[in-house]
Amino acid sequence: MKNKKFLFLSVISIMLLMLLAACGGKEDTSNTNEGSTKGDNKETTSDIKFLSMVTGGTQGTYYALGGTFAELISNETGIKTTAEVSQASAANVNALKAGDAEIAFVQTDIAYYAKNGLLMFEGEPMEDLVAIGALYPETVHLVTTAKSGIKSFEDLKGKKVSVGAPGSGTYANAEQLLEIHGLTMKDIQAQNLDFGESTDGLQTGQIDAAFITAGYPTAAVEALSAQADVVVVPVDSEKAKALIEKYPYYTEDVIPAGNYGLAEDVPTVSVLAMLAVKKDLPENVAYGIAKAIYGNTDKIGHAKGAFIKKETALNGIGIEVHPGAQKYFDE
Template identity: 45%
Template structure:
């Protein structure tokens, strides 16, 4: 069967501080070393391998380039590191970048207006994952359950909160667990949570890891709830995860 979910238009982008420059060592132009630090995300997500591949290409194609990918707490942390000039480029969720530029959500009264987009990379999909044996078949059934919603203050956590709210569910209605992709996957496999949420391009390594040992179920987002979310948050759009994306997912 096909699984209907939400994705975010131009979700993942590459941004930089407008005034950031490459750090250049001493010497002639031909011997100058260019240092470039790319902020990515956790090693269980999609950002880290993409950042690594970008660094590899830059090092191969640009003489004197010394680019490296840094594992981080992902979008929110990346934007703060850009603000502090501790990284040069960052892979981010565009919705969270919108919050930063406008000083809303987790960036309330902490506007970051000196960042600029360079490129859109790929759409990310919001995924509520549970084990088939849990018997949970709908997001509305998460009330009273142990749910990993992402790291506290992360972009994924904001998405989880918004989607749950569309179903009339607040964090007071669930046993909320602030766990990263990798932590949530581990907790789900060990039976310490009933469902885990992630925002990432599919197939996602943390979900593949779960599905390699367990039959998994992705909880669909009902059409009316999707429409309500899109009306309130225009960066969402509908998507379908094909059957066979994950082992054990029909």
């Protein structure tokens, strides 16, 4: 009887040991895909679970592209990314610096100023600012209406002109273009308005002209053209060349006829739009951001999507590229 009882207990013990061994051999994989990227066909994990991308005003090109970019990045990296309304380039650099955002739309000229502590960043360089890549030309529009009678920069004297917020990219562009035409902010009645406020002001006659730096066609000017005869004041080639000689991050540009109801091409100048991050962003995350944007340009519905190419993503940036993004372009 004792032998039978001993045998029974032995069998039970063996079965319990086998059960424990089986349970212990299972690997917990419940969190392996959270915050991951798939660069190099190898899934790597990151502690980052959320990315904030600062763009611009709701009627500008940054915001129009931001939603698409956020979705592409979310899908590629598995990190939830959202596009936020902002005051654009200079404010976006400050948001990166303060840790309020991880990705920023920035003009290349503003990125250069920030990196080197110039103009609106005088004495406060952001040394850890790096690029993901260049996007498309940011065309400087000097917009007015036919009823204003303004046809040249010289006609701006004494007029109410929107120049963007002090310290913004648009403000710097306005100041430099006025300078090259022999004018200063003191020669105009400068108004610090955003794009939507500018075009509303033009429509109602509260202002006479507005500087708007954005990829064409930009929503604010398109909306104005539905209500008024839009005029974009040209920058002739001689003035453009003088501007570029002094400020080499500019390039000559043209707003083609048909945009905003224009009957003819309008010569002007542009800088570049780019995406910037901080250097301490994990390499695999920066790689995933670059891959999401430049590997899916066919999914960008905005007209500026045609300019966004991995072959030209490193042209004209002027600051260091994040190693993760550089890795993607090298491949």
